[in-house]
Amino acid sequence: MLISAEAVKKVEPLIKKSINDDKSGRSKYLGKIVIGTVKGDVHDIGKNLVATILGASGFEVINIGVDIPAIEFVNVIKKESPDIVALSALLSVGVVEMGKVINEIINNGLREKVKVIIGGPCVDDESSKKIGADDYGLSAVDAVKIAKKVLS
Numbered sequence: 001m002l003i004s005a006e007a008v009k010k011v012e013p014l015i016k017k018s019i020n021d022d023k024s025g026r027s028k029y030l031g032k033i034v035i036g037t038v039k040g041d042v043h044d045i046g047k048n049l050v051a052t053i054l055g056a057s058g059f060e061v062i063n064i065g066v067d068i069p070a071i072e073f074v075n076v077i078k079k080e081s082p083d084i085v086a087l088s089a090l091l092s093v094g095v096v097e098m099g100k101v102i103n104e105i106i107n108n109g110l111r112e113k114v115k116v117i118i119g120g121p122c123v124d125d126e127s128s129k130k131i132g133a134d135d136y137g138l139s140a141v142d143a144v145k146i147a148k149k150v151l152s
């Protein structure tokens with residue numbers, strides 16, 4: 001696992017460069033997204049891939065890293081005023097943490113101001129509805145589709 005994770009990290013800048021070099025297909029500005037992996041979870045390969053693809057699709061992306069507590073998401077929302085917060089988790093317990101982030105957003109009176117999308121192998125329609133997310137996705141391609149959808 002560690003070797004594959006390191007391999008992907010090495011390749012990531014090359015993927016970004018190749019996307020940035022291909023200016024022909026670049027889209028117009030679509031909005032601002034804050035993305036992070038929720039507390040207790042340090043998996044970031046998929047989340048970084050999602051961030052890269054969203055960035056290449058026209059979104060301004062602020063990637064705040066891994067193991068991010070709910071209150072930290074709220075602090076960044078207050079500072080950056082994003083259109084969307086994207087939550088990533090690979091561990092099953094991540095869904096509970098995602099729910100905590102949404103509750104913290106509600107408690108701080110920010111829910112009307114920001115859309116919340118969630119993703120990772122452990123999320124589905126049921127869990128997304130249960131915690132009150134606006135939508136969920138299972139891949140980087142989904143991320144672009146649902147980000148556009150929740151803002152439309």
Ligand code: B12
Nearest residue numbers: 005041042043044045046088091092119120137139140143
């Ligand atoms: C690499 C890896 C690690 C690396 C992570 C390195 C890193 N920098 O990310 C290391 C070695 C650190 C690691 C640690 C652990 N891991 Co791990 N890990 C994996 C592994 C092999 C691959 C994950 C991966 O990168 N996949 C490739 C990426 C591209 O896919 P992805 O992450 O799913 O992302 C895609 C989608 O999910 C989606 N997506 C992701 N985020 C978002 C967000 C949004 C908004 C949207 C729309 C979409 C989206 O789009 C992405 C791109 O297509 C998986 C097994 C597997 N086959 O998936 C286990 C796995 C996730 N790990 C697991 C476990 C248990 C652990 C540990 C607890 C092990 C341990 N006992 O220490 C620790 C947890 C540490 C922690 N606190 O987080 C379990 C989780 C089980 C569960 N369901 O809870 C898995 C499933 C392995 C298993 N079968 O048991 N792991």
